[in-house]
Amino acid sequence: MNIFQDANRKQIADRRRTDWLLHILFVVATSIGVIALCALIIDILIDGISRLQPDLFTNFPSRKADGSGMKSALVGTIYMLLIMAPVSFIFGVGAAIYLEEYAKKGRFTRLIQLNISTLAGVPSIVYGILGLALFVRLLALDRSLIAGALTMTLLVLPIIIVSAQEAIRAVPKSRRDASFALGATKWQTVSRSVMPSALPGVLTGVILAMSRAIGETAPLVMIGALTYVAFLPNGITDSFTVIPIQVYNWLSKPQLEFKELAASGIIVLLVLLLLMNFSAILLRNKYQKNV
Template sequence: MSAPETVSKEQAIHQTSETRSDRFDTSRVAYRRMKNKVAHGLFFSATLIGVVVLAVLLFDIFQKGWPYLTADFFNNFASRLPSRSGIKAAFWGSIWMIAVTAPLTFILGVASAIYLEEYSKKGWLSRFIQLNISNLAGVPSIVFGILGLTLFVRGMELGKSVLAGSLTMTLLVLPTVIVAAREAIASVPGSLRQASYAMGATRWQTIRHVVLPYAFPGILTGTILALSRAIGETAPLIMVGAVTFLAFTPSSVLDEFTVLPIQIYSWIAQPKDEFQYLAAAGIIVLLVILLSMNALAIYLRNKFQR
């Protein structure tokens, strides 16, 4: 066989292998594109289902509750008569509870995060504490309600007061705030700390003037989102004795109280349809408060990031 014929056969074999390789690559790319389209459709469908269900719920709530959002609804106390019932006691009880819970949660949560991240020695004890704090963030809220009943209502003899409820809610959201604050503090670049030390600053001066301003947006966002959870909780406050019917607003932290979620729950349990509409109106008010808190978190985060 001559040399040109041998070369031509080798070229033919090489071209055939290249053709097969190109076909294989094309089929593999087509298969990957098909998988991508299927995954995209699946995720889009899952998201669409959640959005549609939420839209239907919001439409139903606003349709039933919007006509009941009147001045009397905010100025009247709860009553057995739907026409005379309102959320005055529950609304101001929620304001009192958040007003006490917010500073306690922020101070204790940030202080604990600073100690764990900046001062504690990195050993087994520190890891054990951090592990338990992370686990506490997933404990059911009713457990904190039992703890609040035992520790604050009976142990400290605070009774069914705003202070007992606020301390219980502080325990509930404190692990979440500590975890969020630790992550925000840990995200501060080490070069900023070293630069501060090089300028002669002490550890506390570095934390106060360098670390906290840098981490403040994340700390603030985590705190407000945790408080948003606190204002919508019901089970812990039922355990500490928040009443369902109250004909006055709290005037001090030692007064009895009720909150919006408990009042909504009480109305939903009533057989009359008018109470269902009142509950829908209360849900609208609670949603407005929650969305306002979340919007405030976003605004403050963007402001301090700049």
């Protein structure tokens, strides 16, 4: 009896220790990401906070670090978002609704599904090459805002479709059945019953995809968004630049002051990203209450 009890106690102690060790391991795993992010933010704040002045937002880039700003880059990024958001929302959510609600499940839809999942993982530079060939050359849109925004739309579409599909799929089938039972058509069901409850998830997906897009540089470098742009685009066919390209340009300059400018550019980009993610959370909470 005694022996049995001792063995049992040891076993329990062993289990507890394993549990404790794993606990530590998981905490470490979690904190690596947080620590890296904190280190990055602190480092950038130290470098860039002194340059975070009105000049940064009101001035165009200059060869002199003092008085150099990122007005054109900031405006370029916002314009691109404004074009990209509605276009990718309509096409992305439209495709998701079709695939989930209208399309018959079969070999063809499975093929499309596979394609979309694959596209979501394609490196962004590839979209740049596609954009260059399709929008810049073939459609002769030139190195314009619209060409850049459409290229970025291609980049985020698969992500939006996949996340919107997941949100739609999460709507219980009983909701649709109830709607159909009342004699509603497919579109009535989708627009009045399914989408409202899927919307928080859809919107979160869209906004997160947007925030990925504003940080992308590679596709825009590929289609030739320009490095020195000292004017604001007047229309969608004008040349433009965006924040990540401006930051890259500043980093490649030899003078130390430009490094500080680059850091402050990164701060602005981070703030923009946080704002977008924050609004995603707000939207989700707002609509979730309605459901």
